Amino acid sequence: MTVIEIRVELKKGVADPEGKNTKKTVEALGFTGINSVKFVKVFEMDIDAPADKAKEMGEEMCRKLLANPVIQNYTVTVR
Amino acid sequence: MKAEDVKVCVLRIEGTNCEDEMAYAFESVGATAEKVHLKQLTGQAPLEMRRSLEDYDILAFPGGFSAGDYIRAGAIFAARIRSAIGDDVKAFVEAEKPVLGVCNGFQILVELGLLPAKDGSIMDPVPTAALYNNDSARFECRPTLLRNDNNGKCVFTSSMKKKQVVMFPSAHGEGKLLSMDENFVQKLEDNDQVVFRYVAPEGEETKYPWNPNGSPSDIAGICNPAGNVMGLMPHPERVLTRFTHPDWTRGYETEEGDGILIFRSVMEKLLR
Incomplete structure (x- = not known):
């Protein structure tokens, strides 16, 4: 059994309205010094496979579904 | 071929919500439209409900929020199609049968790789x-x-005039068309794949809110290199009669709305 974490984030240069709006709102709540906010999606999966195989599966899932290569990068890490 | 012999498959899964209008739009130009759940095409339905994609002449992806827009808008619907009936859809497009995607349907076509589709693919x-x-x-x-x-x-x-301006309502959160290719718009242009651009009323510069999403070059709809697959963000099926145009009380000679042109065009092409 392996737990993997799949992190899908926007590529550099792609506008991040969710991050931008979150920044604006936390600032409205009085928090200061926020330099940037980035919106990132994380999927955690528990897989019945050894670590290297599970990582490979996660990467294939990203290519096939979880990330759109036009706007998103992904990283898969074994936990 | 008679108009009623043209069979339209309006494909739905959980979360699509414009299938009624889409089916009605094709019916209103004489075609026979059926709302088909994806499971009816993949064999996961009782025998009498099963359908085969090749029996249809037109495939339409309606708008909505398929599978809750989880992961990315249209991504889950596209992945399910690809895994279960990907080859059937490819054969359908290869046979140059028309495929229409509106709003979430456009997002599905892009996630499926049917649009914009590189040259030769x-x-x-x-x-x-x-x-x-x-x-x-x-x-x-x-x-x-x-x-x-x-x-x-x-x-x-095909039955619209070049540069003709029409009103179709927009209703989307994710409509900005992006590509990794720097010459994306130029390539679409060279290939005659740009179909619709957002414009402002005469005399005004096209910018937000007339371009509702910030799409480059104000692109609202594109087609594949062969011209038989079209996706667009705004909804032609919502303006089949003048009564759903905001200015319906003036300037109309008939009861028809602008949206009917899309459905009439494809029917004329098939019946020719």
Whole structure:
């Protein structure tokens, strides 16, 4: 059994309205010094496979579904 | 072929919500439209409900929020199609049968790799474009003006005049067309794949809110290199009669709305 974490984030240069709006709102709540906010999606999966195989599966899932290569990068890490 | 012999498959799964209007739109130009759940095409339905994609002449992806727009808008519907009936859809497109995607349907076509589709390819294995969050970071819902910028390749605008401006309402949160290719717009242009651009009322510069999402070059709809697959963000099926145009009390000679042109175009093409 392996737990993997799949992190899908926007590529550099792609506008991040969710991050931008979150920044604006936390600032409205009085928090200061926020330099940037980035919106990132994380999927955690528990897989019945050894670590290297599970990582490979996660990467294939990203290519096939979880990330759109036009706007998103992904990283898969074994936990 | 008679109009009623044209069979339309309006494909739905959980979360699609414009299938009634889409089916009605095709019915109103004489075709026989059926709302078909994806499971009816994949054999996961009782025998009498099973359908085969090859029995249809037109495939339409309606708008909505398929599978809750989880992961990315249209991504789950596209992945399910690809895994279960990907080859059937590819054969359908290869046979140059018309495929229409509106709003979420457009997002599905892009995620499926059917649009924009590189030269010589029918269905790219990974998406080559993305429909991404509007610049405003909001769901944009309002009448939008579109200009037909296609030079005649697209089967869904074949009976429209070049540069004709129509009103189709927009209602989407993710409609900004993006690509990794710097020359994306130019390539679409060279290939006659640009179908609709957002425009402002005469004399005004096209910018937000007339371009509701910040799409480059104000692109609202595109077709594949063969011209038989079209996707667009605004909804032609919502303006079949003048009564759903915001200015319906003036300037109309008939009861028809602008949206009917899309459905009539493709029917004329098939019945010719």
